[in-house]
Amino acid sequence: MPSDFNIQYVAHLARLSLSPAEEEQFGAQLAGILGYIEKLKQLDVTGIEPTAHAVPLVNVFRPDFPQPSLSNEEALRNAPAKAGGLFIVPKIVE
């Protein structure tokens, strides 16, 4: 496992708050998993193209015309906070 693996930094990137106990437990478990993953470095992958999708379909188009979609009410139905037909979020700009 790389010595610079910083679980607090990665958790911040993931916007995921972890308790100190979780940091310790996951850190140890991820060390084992990353150690196992290191085995990929044994393979020579020079000149091998990466596969992002197993079934290469490109330029998939459908006709572009208006279709029914969710109403404002339906789109907001599961919102944790809403008012006036909008999602309520914390203040972003002072």
Added chain:
Amino acid sequence: MLHQLTAWQLAAKLARREVSSRQAMQSCLDQIQRVDGQLHAFLSCDAADALAQADAADRALAAGPAVRPLLGVPIALKDVIAVRGQPLRCGSKILGNFISPYSATVVEKLQAAGAVVFGRLNMDEFAMGSSTENSAFGATRNPWDTTRIPGGSSGGSAAAVAADECLAALGSDTGGSIRQPAALCGCVGLKPTYGRVSRYGLVAFASSLDQIGSFTKDVRDAALLLRAISGPDPRDSTSIPQPVPDYAASLHGGIKGLKLGLAREYMIGGLDPQVSAAVQTAVAQLEKLGAQIVEVSLPHTDYAVAAYYIIATAEASANLARFDGIRYGARVDGADPIELYSKTRGAGFGPEVKRRIILGTYVLSSGYYDAYYLRAQKVRTLVRRDFLQAFEKVDAIVTPTTPTAAFRAGEKSGDPLQMYLSDIFTISCNLAGICGLSLPCGFTQNPKLPIGLQLLGKPLGEETILRLAHAYEQSTPWHLEKPPLK
């Protein structure tokens, strides 16, 4: 005992008006009442809605001859597939009391085929796990031995079908999440070729690996359900445009001359002797039925699990970014948006999901992308190439589905790497995008637990693996055995 029938048997009885869909649905609800306290396969079940759908099916049956193949047949769903107006939680707390605003394409297709679509089946949170112990709502147990796990992540689907709580079920398979629980619970699990079935309305785990498939009591039902749910969908740009064959019609005709590959890399240490013996006996049976056994090589098998856990967690870390407490689900307030996101996600996700988000975020982070993610994608090319080369020589490949039968609850839950390594036989199929099926091929002794045989097929080779599976199944008694539930 209508709940014990296969889907095709019930459909035939309904079409002859010998029984009603309401009777069949009630029979399933009674069985759930009887056994689900021991199993916890269902997270919820809207009985009134299910019976109303059954009544509608009965009216359609009364109105004229049944032309819809699943008319009146109760089919249950893993809690990761959206049904308009029904709860969807993915086995997670983070979705709160989410109600789906629309239905998945597979649900619309099942309903168009006449099925009564009901229930929310338990699963590992966001389909991350191999035992259904990672559900935020409590674990599911194996109907063959309730001290053991049913497999995962679609453990609820497998247990419900094995225990006759429904006629069939749908699940999703990202690295084995249909085939592995099907093997451990003794039912037939089919993961179709990537793109065969639309993923619209399936909550995404790893978008390049996820595929919806079926849990059924026999192979013929798997063929029936695959035809019902397959096909191109303008709402999923990765769905394959090829027409959908009548899979059930091609089950017969025998398997004489079909070439079946045995991969030498799959004869690994750690394979339970009873599993190994059952698979060898099954291979001999397939040979007796006319298949020709050919040794093949899949040389990059040993790297598949490592590549998978980079690609799957990377995609998951991106897909699960949407669960941020803004538009749906539970929210934990914070002083600013970032604190709100972090607190919401910290409180809402369980440990396995957090581990995978951390791993996926790390392998995609600046400075590590090439070393991990890009390299894993190149290894994925090698794994896929192994299969395509093997399929130049053979029509299908046969393997055990799992290295062991169902393990005890709690046995591996403290060691995620050991849990990941139990997916060794199923993971490559998703990386390669091919199709795979697990069906019962025997039992261990003391305790008696199901063993699964896996058949891997070419891209869009479902007809061939279904035909092989059907020939094997019809010549063996395993699919007729029922778990000893009280």
